[in-house]
Amino acid sequence: MDFKNLLADRTQLMEANAIREILKVVSKPGVVSLAGGIPSPDSFPMEIINELTDRVLIKYKSNAFQYDLTEGFIPLREQLVHLLENRGIHTDVDGVNIMSGSQGVLDSIAKLLISRGDKIALEAPTYLGALSAFNPYEPNYIRMDMDEKGLVPESLEETLKNHQIKFIYLVPTFQNPTGRTITLERRQKIAAIIQKYDALLVEDDPYSALRYNGDDLPAIKTMAPDHVIYISTLSKIFAPGLRIGFFVAPEFLRQWLVLVKQGVDLHTSTFNQALAAEYLSGNYLETHLPKIIQLYQPKQAAMFNAIKTYLPEKFHCSPSDGGMFLWVTGPKGFDMIKLYYKCIENGVAFVPGKFFFTDEKEGIETMRLNYTMADESTIEKAIQTIAETIQTI
Numbered sequence: 001m002d003f004k005n006l007l008a009d010r011t012q013l014m015e016a017n018a019i020r021e022i023l024k025v026v027s028k029p030g031v032v033s034l035a036g037g038i039p040s041p042d043s044f045p046m047e048i049i050n051e052l053t054d055r056v057l058i059k060y061k062s063n064a065f066q067y068d069l070t071e072g073f074i075p076l077r078e079q080l081v082h083l084l085e086n087r088g089i090h091t092d093v094d095g096v097n098i099m100s101g102s103q104g105v106l107d108s109i110a111k112l113l114i115s116r117g118d119k120i121a122l123e124a125p126t127y128l129g130a131l132s133a134f135n136p137y138e139p140n141y142i143r144m145d146m147d148e149k150g151l152v153p154e155s156l157e158e159t160l161k162n163h164q165i166k167f168i169y170l171v172p173t174f175q176n177p178t179g180r181t182i183t184l185e186r187r188q189k190i191a192a193i194i195q196k197y198d199a200l201l202v203e204d205d206p207y208s209a210l211r212y213n214g215d216d217l218p219a220i221k222t223m224a225p226d227h228v229i230y231i232s233t234l235s236k237i238f239a240p241g242l243r244i245g246f247f248v249a250p251e252f253l254r255q256w257l258v259l260v261k262q263g264v265d266l267h268t269s270t271f272n273q274a275l276a277a278e279y280l281s282g283n284y285l286e287t288h289l290p291k292i293i294q295l296y297q298p299k300q301a302a303m304f305n306a307i308k309t310y311l312p313e314k315f316h317c318s319p320s321d322g323g324m325f326l327w328v329t330g331p332k333g334f335d336m337i338k339l340y341y342k343c344i345e346n347g348v349a350f351v352p353g354k355f356f357f358t359d360e361k362e363g364i365e366t367m368r369l370n371y372t373m374a375d376e377s378t379i380e381k382a383i384q385t386i387a388e389t390i391q392t393i
């Protein structure tokens with residue numbers, strides 16, 4: 001049978017992109033990967049999983065294995081109301097809904113909002129998974145300028161002035177891929193601009209809890225609640241495999257997103273949601289989160305130091321106070337893809353940054369480095385190897 005003939009038109013837009021091809025070699029034996037984008041397994045609270053499971057079985061019995069509400073398991077949503085309150089986002093049990101990871105929320109938003117040719121405004125660079133969620137619906141991307149302080153508000157205003165934008169997608173805190181954070185002053189400006197133009201912002205916030213330095217910043221959602229869909233996740237502060245994401249949206253959109261999810265998977269795993277409810281209600285997060293931070297903070301510091309020590313002066317690393325990534329920009333025109341292949345030969349992988357841009361001409365001289373997986377001395381050696389390889393180009 002010719003299965004290819006059966007594929008929908010939009011399926012072509014999901015085709016394996018160049019990054020997957022390029023990253024195939026990462027798993028070669030002996031290669032140290034700074035290319036990954038996943039939390040360290042050492043960050044999972046394995047020591048309490050039995051206890052949490054017992055609590056779930058005693059408290060919820062067979063209900064933990066039953067079909068449940070599309071909106072999400074109520075005991076988990078009750079806990080998330082408190083977690084969100086601590087982030088300055090005021091909502092109630094009805095207002096916070098669960099989906100299968102933040103990725104599930106991005107996918108549902110795309111399905112709900114994007115018609116072919118709709119314009120979506122994005123940071124340049126942006127999160128690849130968001131593009132994977134949006135691409136099948138055939139939007140046009142409008143790229144906005146970023147610098148070390150995150151999205152440039154004037155660029156947002158220009159974009160909203162000149163284009164009919166369906167929504168804006170931002171990762172304001174410890175962005176993937178750059179690790180950058182939008183400053184407080186800019187957040188206030190962005191909130192004012194989206195209100196002025198009556199624009200919808202999708203604020204994706206998986207990393208703000210992973211802060212290693214400085215003070216927490218308020219989400220843009222707190223400044224323009226009626227114009228923002230706020231998305232977050234337990235993937236980085238509990239375990240990504242449980243697939244627990246959540247969102248707070250303007251009521252009209254929340255109701256539609258529930259309908260979308262009904263058609264996708266009815267609801268997220270009840271057992272996993274119950275486990276998450278117990279993790280949050282039993283104060284485990286309060287004791288476990290500092291351990292995750294203790295695990296990652298020295299890794300980030302080791303990577304920063306190694307970059308400063310070994311990389312040539314013309315290679316600049318964006319400041320970052322948290323998350324999972326650092327972003328290095330080389331001299332203009334420096335080909336990070338060429339460097340990537342040479343580094344693989346020398347046993348180190350990273351992600352060339354160009355793949356995070358929607359404009360093909362951008363980002364050739366950039367790279368994303370992940371520091372959650374390797375230990376400090378491996379990180380140092382890997383950066384040293386990258387530095388030595390740069391000299392050969």
Ligand SMILES: Cc1ncc(COP(=O)(O)O)c(C=O)c1O
Nearest residue numbers: 101102103127171176233235245
């Ligand atoms: C910016 C961003 N959004 C969303 C996700 C997806 O996270 P989740 O595990 O909650 O689906 C990630 C994961 O790396 C991410 O970096």
